[in-house]
Amino acid sequence: MSSPLQSLIGTGTKLWLDSIDPELVTASQKQGATGATSNPIIVSNIIKSGRYDDQIRSFKKEGLDAESIAWKLTNQLVTDAEKVFLATWEETKGDDGYVSFEVDPLLEDTGCTLSLEEKKKAYVEQALKWAEGHPNRLIKVPATEAGLAALEDMVAQGVNVNVTLIFSERQYNIARDAVWRGAQKRSDLNTFKSVYSIFVSRLDVYAENNFPELSEDAQSNVGILNAKRVWQKNTQFWAEQKTPLKQEMIFASTGTKKPSDPAWKYVAAFAGSDIETNPPATNDAVNASEQQFTKQIDKMPDDSVVAEIDKHLDWDLLEKTLMSEGLEKFAEPQKALLDLIAST
Numbered sequence: 001m002s003s004p005l006q007s008l009i010g011t012g013t014k015l016w017l018d019s020i021d022p023e024l025v026t027a028s029q030k031q032g033a034t035g036a037t038s039n040p041i042i043v044s045n046i047i048k049s050g051r052y053d054d055q056i057r058s059f060k061k062e063g064l065d066a067e068s069i070a071w072k073l074t075n076q077l078v079t080d081a082e083k084v085f086l087a088t089w090e091e092t093k094g095d096d097g098y099v100s101f102e103v104d105p106l107l108e109d110t111g112c113t114l115s116l117e118e119k120k121k122a123y124v125e126q127a128l129k130w131a132e133g134h135p136n137r138l139i140k141v142p143a144t145e146a147g148l149a150a151l152e153d154m155v156a157q158g159v160n161v162n163v164t165l166i167f168s169e170r171q172y173n174i175a176r177d178a179v180w181r182g183a184q185k186r187s188d189l190n191t192f193k194s195v196y197s198i199f200v201s202r203l204d205v206y207a208e209n210n211f212p213e214l215s216e217d218a219q220s221n222v223g224i225l226n227a228k229r230v231w232q233k234n235t236q237f238w239a240e241q242k243t244p245l246k247q248e249m250i251f252a253s254t255g256t257k258k259p260s261d262p263a264w265k266y267v268a269a270f271a272g273s274d275i276e277t278n279p280p281a282t283n284d285a286v287n288a289s290e291q292q293f294t295k296q297i298d299k300m301p302d303d304s305v306v307a308e309i310d311k312h313l314d315w316d317l318l319e320k321t322l323m324s325e326g327l328e329k330f331a332e333p334q335k336a337l338l339d340l341i342a343s344t
Contacts, residue, residue: 004264004291005031005283011271011295014096016250018277020081021046028283034088036081037100037140037162037250037277040333043074044340056344066341070334073341074101075130082136089136094191095245100162101130102140108147109331119146120153127154127161138162138195142330143171144323148178155182155194162250164197165326168319172196172230176237176247183243190244195275196234197250198227200266201257202322208258210321211312218308220261221301222318224269225309227251228300231274248274255279264291272297 002010009015009032016035017028019042028036046052052073059069081099089097103126106112107119114122123146127139139154141147142165155161155178163175179194186192203223207214214222231249238247254266254276263285270276272295278286300306 001292003031004286004289004293007291008267008271008276008286008293011293012273013271013293014248014275015283016098016275016277017283018042018252018279020077020099021049021280022077022080024280025081025084028280029084031283031287034096035085035098035275038074038078038081039102039140040070040074040105040337043070043077044333044337046077047073047337047340047344053344056341066338069341070337078137079134082134086136093245094135094193097136098138098160098162098193098195099136100138100140100164101134102164103127103130105142105331105334108142108144108327109335110327116146116149120149123147123150124153124157127159128157131159135191138193140164140197142327143175144327148174151175151178152182152185155179155192156185157182158186158191160191160193162195162197164252165323165330166196166198166230167203167322167326168226168315169230169233170316170319171323172198172233176234179247180241192243192247193245194247195250196230196248197252197277198230199253199322199326200224200227200251201253201255202326203318205257206318206322207309207313214312215305215308217301217305218312220258220265221305222309222313223253224266225301225306226315227270228297231270231297235273250275250277252277255282262289264289264293268293268296270297271295 015033017033020036020038078099078101085097131139139159140162143163166172183192200223207219207222234249251270256265271293
């Protein structure tokens, strides 16, 4: 019998690690992972291990400030992870083997005084800078007003993207259309790759906290229903475009929040297609279980559950609320990373 993670991969799911910790990247690749993603929290946790203290102090002696060190170290960690998955990228002709690099979250800080146009320009400039020379790197851009506005230009100029912080079909539609407009401006589509990170568990937490009238079944399926609906739209759209590479969904925020939920709740729900970026702890819990996964991505919750959710849930309010919370969680970790480096 195959291991639980091997059985997940056997359904057709690509497993990407939600970390760029070198030790975890190596271990996850042995378990079948074919890609990874990064963010400031992940980089902070790596620094807290103490493994990079000497290097950070050396950078400081060179006169680098905390911001410069943060980007230099992040780029180094992502580059090292890219080397691990480069063979996969080559074997799949660019369809897998990617590592995501997040552009500056402080562009979305509430204290940022840049105009929308200035933010858009900054996103494009950063994307071009950090993508150059990295064929299996995806530039991670949030589905904010400025991030969405920048997608067409950066994709047109050859950048491959991971659009993150997606909570709704509306955000997905805008992101996908902007990416496709940009892609059509390229001389060819042979190296065009885009992925769309739909957040899952946060929606169930929101439903439980704000819609007590929902049954337990309905509350626990809001994130799954939303993500599967977006997956259906994405699958249909790109099948019609016939791009050489797959343009895929990433099921993100797949770690469970309720203690009563099994660790593999979301892992199982999305088994069978596209990409799951699971936290290391989720992968460990899954692999320690005796689960054998089957394709479930194309199976919706019961009709009665779907009807109940659609009757009571205000999807526009959900997006607005979670986006507001998400932006706080998006910018603050970058500030914490800079403080951590400054104090090291």
